[in-house]
Amino acid sequence: MSTMGKVIVVTSGKGGVGKTTCTANLGSGLAQQGKTVVLVDTDIGLRNLDLVLGLENRIVFDLVDVIDGKCRSFRQALIRDKRFENLQILASAQSRDKDAVKPEQMKSLCQELKGAFDYVLLDCPAGIEMGFKNAIAGADEAIVVTNPEVSAVRDADRIVGLLEAADIKPIHLLLNRFKPNVAQKGQMLSVEDVQEILNLQLIGMVPEDERVVHSSNKGEPAVLDSKSKAGLAYRQIVHRLIDPGAPAWAPEQPGLMSKIRRMFTVNLGSQPN
């Protein structure tokens, strides 16, 4: 492989919005499309990515071992995925001091990794502390994951400012845990609201889907589950990562009743948008 791959950091500001889940799913989806992929868990002290992919029993070396030169090369620390041989993960250190890694070291590791893989996805810790700075140090692009909820969007805005300052672009917006039926009733921020407020290119919307939790429980990413709506959304995002011209998200077909309502409400007053 002669061409350089892409380093994409998956980040959010607020914790628990779905960074690790997205990293695991997009990584598996990209591998399914035949790309060579490495996923790096940069959340030092809070190892998670391995669990979501069902690889927790295979870890020998971790990120800090690689950085400290405890293994011959990064290759020795990579764990091959169960399903795709072109997908590998580098686990984070579980019992280390959070400041064991410096941005410069991450930068050179990312440089090495992108020489060997088409995609390097970095699962970023929550917050804007050292862990975040390390995770973005070597990134070319970013996926900002957020939920349609005021505090998550606000934190995302803060992160976007820091990413722009670090000259990381493009910055893609991924709206996770969206509930179309709630949004349709005006009880939740819409996809367009979040996009307008953050002023970012939307790479995709992932609906709230309990199958995501089942998948994580089993250590099998939802992107491979043909019945999962979230899985479908992840597959669309994968296509957009590979081809930025692919459509962002297919809006749900409105139900018959809401179509009829719309016919009658047009002349009755202001329609939102």
Next chain:
Amino acid sequence: MEFLLRLPLLGWLFGGNKEKDVSREAARNRLKSALVGDRCSVAPGMSESIRKEVLDVLSRYMDVDSQSLQLRLQPDGESMRWSADIQVVRVHRQAHLPEQALVDPSQRKKRPKRNLRGIRWRRSQEDQPSVEEKSA
């Protein structure tokens, strides 16, 4: 018309979500104004460099008391308001205007834009849609 929509069945049939709780609006508005505040307070190096440039421009037209310059960037509804206040000592006479000041502003060299989320906006990012740049 309004009272018809209040009737439960008709309201449900034709009014759609109109009568229901629209917390979306509240979320939008509260978020927007919170972000304006965040973006104003997060700009660390910005006010220092605006200060320098403002004094630079003003001094071409008038003598000012640079110590008295007060700059403010504040939320103002959905957008931001930038204001400046300064003590003027003496305005230059037209004849003494430095050449620079007479150049049509649109002809001058563009300065790099600033990013209102706080930090420097690199030239290369100008193609991205920017947030309301009221203060630029």
